[in-house]
Amino acid sequence: MPIGGQAVMEGVMMRGKKVWAVAARDEQGEIHVEEFPLKSASAKNAWMRWPVIRGVVALVESMGLGMKALNKSAIIAGLEEEEEDAGDEERKSAITKGMLALSATMGIVLAVSIFIFFPAFVTSLILGATSENQFAWSLTDGLVTVTVFILYVYLMSFIPDIKRMWQFHGAEHKVIHVVENGDPLTIEAAKKYDTIHTRCGTAFLIMVMALAILLFSLVPVAAIVSVLGVTNAVAVVGIRIVSRLMLLPIVAGLAYELTVKWASKNTHLGIVKIIMWPGLMMQRLTTAEPEDDMIEVAITATKAVLAAEQGMIEAEAEPTPDSASENLGETLTPQTV
Numbered sequence: 001m002p003i004g005g006q007a008v009m010e011g012v013m014m015r016g017k018k019v020w021a022v023a024a025r026d027e028q029g030e031i032h033v034e035e036f037p038l039k040s041a042s043a044k045n046a047w048m049r050w051p052v053i054r055g056v057v058a059l060v061e062s063m064g065l066g067m068k069a070l071n072k073s074a075i076i077a078g079l080e081e082e083e084e085d086a087g088d089e090e091r092k093s094a095i096t097k098g099m100l101a102l103s104a105t106m107g108i109v110l111a112v113s114i115f116i117f118f119p120a121f122v123t124s125l126i127l128g129a130t131s132e133n134q135f136a137w138s139l140t141d142g143l144v145t146v147t148v149f150i151l152y153v154y155l156m157s158f159i160p161d162i163k164r165m166w167q168f169h170g171a172e173h174k175v176i177h178v179v180e181n182g183d184p185l186t187i188e189a190a191k192k193y194d195t196i197h198t199r200c201g202t203a204f205l206i207m208v209m210a211l212a213i214l215l216f217s218l219v220p221v222a223a224i225v226s227v228l229g230v231t232n233a234v235a236v237v238g239i240r241i242v243s244r245l246m247l248l249p250i251v252a253g254l255a256y257e258l259t260v261k262w263a264s265k266n267t268h269l270g271i272v273k274i275i276m277w278p279g280l281m282m283q284r285l286t287t288a289e290p291e292d293d294m295i296e297v298a299i300t301a302t303k304a305v306l307a308a309e310q311g312m313i314e315a316e317a318e319p320t321p322d323s324a325s326e327n328l329g330e331t332l333t334p335q336t337v
Contacts, residue, residue: 010076011301012175020038055252119142134221190299
């Protein structure tokens with residue numbers, strides 16, 4: 001059964017095919033777990049399951065789900081108060097959705113500013129905004145982006161709360177390894193596994209950056225600038241940035257195909273190990289060895305997802321009264337093993 005997850009405030013979110021669950025500890029140290037149905041737009045739209053497109057859909061939906069999981073965990077951990085007015089559920093829902101949308105928007109704006117605008121500005125200072133060597137420009141821009149990303153993650157690791165989240169991230173990966181290898185869901189079984197995983201979002205981001213260097217180098221910026229008659233350096237940099245923003249969904253979709261759909265299923269291949277090595281090594285910064293109680297939280301979330309999905313499978317397989325009467329004779333026929 002495929003399963004993925006995410007570290008949250010004092011806990012872990014796990015997701016399966018049809019259910020996701022959040023487990024976190026409250027202020028008294030007790031584990032609370034909540035489970036929810038998992039709905040995807042791709043279930044009703046076949047075109048959203050096409051290669052590359054499915055990666056973009058998965059990314060957008062994962063970001064939304066991640067924000068919801070963080071919000072739920074913050075409430076459980078006592079870091080955020082839950083609205084108590086039961087008679088105003090509609091207003092509460094609207095406020096919650098608005099806050100999530102605002103947080104997501106601010107996060108996207110910050111990410112674009114740090115990882116797209118800033119590297120483009122630095123690269124223009126190094127090579128010049130009007131440089132006609134597109135590959136050199138893209139390579140320099142990509143290296144600056146990777147450097148900024150590594151520095152950003154490294155500095156974040158000094159924040160105590162973020163460091164704890166890295167530990168929960170490690171716990172999540174360990175428990176996923178347990179499930180994938182068919183081991184019993186115990187703390188001892190999880191402790192023997194590594195904290196890195198091929199399908200991690202960190203590896204995905206590194207793949208996005210690597211592919212961006214290649215794809216962005218194919219954009220004929222010099223030709224576009226010439227056709228438009230643009231000579232202003234700032235405008236040229238603006239064209240470079242816009243072209244990157246337009247290609248970003250394609251880059252993300254291709255990265256999804258490589259990391260999730262191909263690499264994760266072919267980890268035994270030497271070429272996969274080489275391609276995924278940078279992303280796996282980057283996880284040495286975004287994961288940390290968890291404490292036993294953190295692994296326990298990840299196991300709790302995982303058990304909730306597995307139990308709920310198993311219940312759905314059994315409910316779907318359970319015969320109706322009519323079908324049961326039709327198959328009664330067959331059911332009572334002696335069977336040999």
